[in-house]
Amino acid sequence: MEVINKFVSLKAHIDGSPQETDFEIVTETLTFSIVAGSKDVLVKNIYVSIDPYQLNRMKSLSSSQTSGSSYAVGVALGQAIDAYGVGKVVASGHPDFEKDDLVIGLISWGEYSIVKEGSILNKLNSLGFPYSYHVGILGFSGLTAYAGFFDICKPKKGEKVLVSAASGSVGNLVGQYAKLLGCYVVGCAGSQKKVDLLKNKLGFDEAFNYKEEVDLKAGLKKYFPDGIDIYFDNVGAEMLEAAVGNMNSFGRVAVCGVISEYTDKGKRAAPDMIDIVYKRITIRGFLAGDYMSLFPEFIAATTDHLQTGKMHALEDISQGLESVPSAFAGIFRGDNVGKKIVQIAEE
Amino acid sequence: MEVINKFVSLKAHIDGSPQETDFEIVTETLTFSIVAGSKDVLVKNIYVSIDPYQLNRMKSLSSSQTSGSSYAVGVALGQAIDAYGVGKVVASGHPDFEKDDLVIGLISWGEYSIVKEGSILNKLNSLGFPYSYHVGILGFSGLTAYAGFFDICKPKKGEKVLVSAASGSVGNLVGQYAKLLGCYVVGCAGSQKKVDLLKNKLGFDEAFNYKEEVDLKAGLKKYFPDGIDIYFDNVGAEMLEAAVGNMNSFGRVAVCGVISEYTDKGKRAAPDMIDIVYKRITIRGFLAGDYMSLFPEFIAATTDHLQTGKMHALEDISQGLESVPSAFAGIFRGDNVGKKIVQIAEE
Numbered sequence: 001m002e003v004i005n006k007f008v009s010l011k012a013h014i015d016g017s018p019q020e021t022d023f024e025i026v027t028e029t030l031t032f033s034i035v036a037g038s039k040d041v042l043v044k045n046i047y048v049s050i051d052p053y054q055l056n057r058m059k060s061l062s063s064s065q066t067s068g069s070s071y072a073v074g075v076a077l078g079q080a081i082d083a084y085g086v087g088k089v090v091a092s093g094h095p096d097f098e099k100d101d102l103v104i105g106l107i108s109w110g111e112y113s114i115v116k117e118g119s120i121l122n123k124l125n126s127l128g129f130p131y132s133y134h135v136g137i138l139g140f141s142g143l144t145a146y147a148g149f150f151d152i153c154k155p156k157k158g159e160k161v162l163v164s165a166a167s168g169s170v171g172n173l174v175g176q177y178a179k180l181l182g183c184y185v186v187g188c189a190g191s192q193k194k195v196d197l198l199k200n201k202l203g204f205d206e207a208f209n210y211k212e213e214v215d216l217k218a219g220l221k222k223y224f225p226d227g228i229d230i231y232f233d234n235v236g237a238e239m240l241e242a243a244v245g246n247m248n249s250f251g252r253v254a255v256c257g258v259i260s261e262y263t264d265k266g267k268r269a270a271p272d273m274i275d276i277v278y279k280r281i282t283i284r285g286f287l288a289g290d291y292m293s294l295f296p297e298f299i300a301a302t303t304d305h306l307q308t309g310k311m312h313a314l315e316d317i318s319q320g321l322e323s324v325p326s327a328f329a330g331i332f333r334g335d336n337v338g339k340k341i342v343q344i345a346e347e
Numbered sequence: 348m349e350v351i352n353k354f355v356s357l358k359a360h361i362d363g364s365p366q367e368t369d370f371e372i373v374t375e376t377l378t379f380s381i382v383a384g385s386k387d388v389l390v391k392n393i394y395v396s397i398d399p400y401q402l403n404r405m406k407s408l409s410s411s412q413t414s415g416s417s418y419a420v421g422v423a424l425g426q427a428i429d430a431y432g433v434g435k436v437v438a439s440g441h442p443d444f445e446k447d448d449l450v451i452g453l454i455s456w457g458e459y460s461i462v463k464e465g466s467i468l469n470k471l472n473s474l475g476f477p478y479s480y481h482v483g484i485l486g487f488s489g490l491t492a493y494a495g496f497f498d499i500c501k502p503k504k505g506e507k508v509l510v511s512a513a514s515g516s517v518g519n520l521v522g523q524y525a526k527l528l529g530c531y532v533v534g535c536a537g538s539q540k541k542v543d544l545l546k547n548k549l550g551f552d553e554a555f556n557y558k559e560e561v562d563l564k565a566g567l568k569k570y571f572p573d574g575i576d577i578y579f580d581n582v583g584a585e586m587l588e589a590a591v592g593n594m595n596s597f598g599r600v601a602v603c604g605v606i607s608e609y610t611d612k613g614k615r616a617a618p619d620m621i622d623i624v625y626k627r628i629t630i631r632g633f634l635a636g637d638y639m640s641l642f643p644e645f646i647a648a649t650t651d652h653l654q655t656g657k658m659h660a661l662e663d664i665s666q667g668l669e670s671v672p673s674a675f676a677g678i679f680r681g682d683n684v685g686k687k688i689v690q691i692a693e694e
Contacts, residue, residue: 056621056625104634145642236620240620246441251425253621255620255624256624257624258620258621258624261620261621268617268618268619268620269617269618270615270616270617270621271585271615271616272615273587273602273605273608273615273616273632274403274605274608274633275611276602276605276630276631276632277602277603277604277605277632277633278403278632278634279632280631280632280633280634280637281631281632282629282630282631282632283623283627283629283630283631284627284628284629284630284631285620285622285623285624285626285627285628285629286622286624286627287624287625287627290627
């Protein structure tokens, strides 16, 4: 069978902040045939996830070599860009999937995806929640927050928690989990609107706009007169330095992402290592993919919190494939409030 | 009773590299009387430990405030400076100690110390080893290496280990423990003499002089073509950055000390946080004092290794109280080879 497919592709590698003009929408005729031995699945995409980490896959080879790691698989110019999302099966050569199955996995920033055998694809039980939840709060963003907070930070009730990019896809969930555990939670974000939302809708104890702080270290001291026990880092750079400077003994930093460093190769965090030693601080990077074994526990806890109204899904959904480039570029400008998702097609 | 005591005191706070002239030798008449209710102990000092961390206690208040932590108790100008060491009891008001007992604990850079109740003092069983061993390989240097390597680094046989300041008091022991466990061990040090010693006497697989490496990151790649699993950091700054750049996934950095940053407040390590995230690296500071529960295990293992000739004590002993200032200043110039100790009196 043949479908007319539109997809987002990268025109050139990106070494700074992404712009809408770095991408183009390509139209192709996708031919899908089920041949013996092939387990390909043709998926019509419904919701796709827009995540900052994708930028690291779009950098030029020399840039990622310079930074010492190839990170995830690079995005090829002119090709479809794989991304996590929800879709519906159109045709399947795989015995586990049939037409009209709702699926979740590695699809693409496009209207259709051909998912090859061995790639990530699962049937989706929506559990009665909006499909979009499974891209965010019940998907990898949620698992990232859950695993990072509980496994890396090892929080205890009453501990003092700082979350950066706190209205972002992962940060808002970390703050919510922390509040539910009984922690004191302060979020930082980049606008008054986000600050208000964190305090008024999500129940953070405090929140502040980092752009309005002249001295981040002194600023944090106001919000944490008794010091920080846990810092959930989504931004890196100066905020990490200021957090370490305000940290208590045996403090823990979970490094989930360093968005301020993604767009600026020269930007670095230089925490005071003497603090690290004397205060016995742990700084630890992690990837949610290592925590698939926590998925059932995470889903059970989070669906329960959602059903009892103790957690809220904070979503920022744009409509249509054409909005993917601006949705993605907007993440790095702080445009999004909550999980950034693009709805490609009707449910 | 009265004794004429000489001790080393600090003339002014130090905010850079220490110099001999920052110290002076003070002579005092020490009056010691055993009064009811006092458990003071008068100790004649034999060996005292010379450690880099002492510099952090000698900084001005504003300096340590700037760096966000008061660290250990500051050293008061003109007073005796407490330090770990071995001595002999001269007189005791404490029921646990009597005249001529060999003791170990927090004494001072002086000929005599009055150890107050509640301070650290224990009877020393030399176990047949030179007394000086109990200041180094069987003392806090040893415990630091043992706890830091085994508990913080969680090493496995065959893993690839980098140790900085590898001929120093702690570094040389970390390398020896790592070799005994079956790791591949590379040490870096600051002279050819030290490099030769690491390779020829202590059995390191490789060693190099960091001063001769133009590009540390590229240099490490030569010694670790398959990457670094563990970095035991004694120096901080550029070496930490280079190590993180060469680290394997799930690599661990134990931050024992950052001697290059002690003498230069502006010097910082700025490891690539994107590496920290994608390679799931853990950076963790620690203090040996948190690991007193490991002391029996550490002593049992280490005395066994010494008795069977599998470990060697690397000591650098100067003679006489007057040599304390140059011994201490020399640590920051890389003068010492192995554990720096000053012998104050005959055993």
